[in-house]
Amino acid sequence: MISRHRFTLDDYLRWRRPFEIGLWAVSYVLSMLFNSVTAQIDHPALPAWQPWCWECSSSLLSLALVPVVIAVERRWPLRVSAWRQTLPLHLMASVLFSLAHVGGMVALRKLCYAYAGSHYDFGPWWRNFGYEYLKDVRSYFGIIATVWLYRLALLRLQGEARLLAAPDAGPPVEPIERPERFLVRKLGKEFLVNACEIEWLQASGNYVNLHVRGRDYPLRATMATIENRLDRTRFVRVHRSYFVNLDYLAEIEPLDTGDARLQLRDGAKIPCSRRYRAALRDRFGEAPITPARVAPVA
Structure with missing residues (x-):
């Protein structure tokens, strides 16, 4: 058949x-x-x-x-x-x-x-x-x-992601400045995406793409705006245009240029610039990474 x-x-x-x-x-x-x-x-x-x-x-x-x-x-x-x-x-x-x-x-x-x-x-x-x-x-x-x-x-x-807005009456059920969920609109329907399920974020023009389970949901915002709303214990900046959820980071591959390449659990590879590589390494208390080896994060 x-x-x-x-x-x-x-x-x-x-x-x-x-x-x-x-x-x-x-x-x-x-x-x-x-x-x-x-x-x-x-x-x-x-x-x-x-x-x-x-x-x-x-x-x-x-x-x-x-x-x-x-x-x-x-x-x-x-x-x-x-x-x-x-x-x-x-x-x-x-x-x-x-x-x-x-x-x-x-x-x-x-x-x-x-x-x-x-x-x-x-x-x-x-x-x-x-x-x-x-x-x-x-x-x-x-x-x-x-x-x-x-x-x-x-x-x-x-589908396009949006930040949750404050309610018209009464206090919000969750912190607006540090959202736990993002509202996604797709084909006239709306659903919520947990912030912890976002694997990585990428700046793209006027938008920041939220990568969730193989899909990208554009959020109309700048990296500077969204950086202040992310959970710093979970998300770390690795490049001028990228944030990574540490829960989905699999390994760090050092490059001869001093930069690095990050591999996520879904197989995606994103760049890590030299400027942010040291801070990423310090988050895990690792010894300095040499170009001769790949240091697994988890």
């Missing part, structure tokens, strides 16, 4: 990065094909390769700049509550985006034309750049809008 595996959210999350890269690549390739055919129809007197050269060069440069736009958005999130501070930064970034796009696009076209024994003339730079910028600024913010919608959809499917 042949068993059929049903594709689930866990399968997607396991291959999330290749899927994301593939979706961006496919979307730009399809756009390139449609735009090339349209440009060829609009310019029937020109050799067929020229409209294709225009659209392919533009799409390739735009695709190459997508990771840059995503990195900028992560560094300066364009949020409603702080749009006055971040919008000017993104407008300046959109100008740089357009300069890189147009400059690279023109360079590729010149190479393509030279290969065909012809010459490409972009025309008056500033006038034509203004025209290109009007298109590029829409592309820039279109990429950001696409990332927003994707994150919202993924959060709804995957």
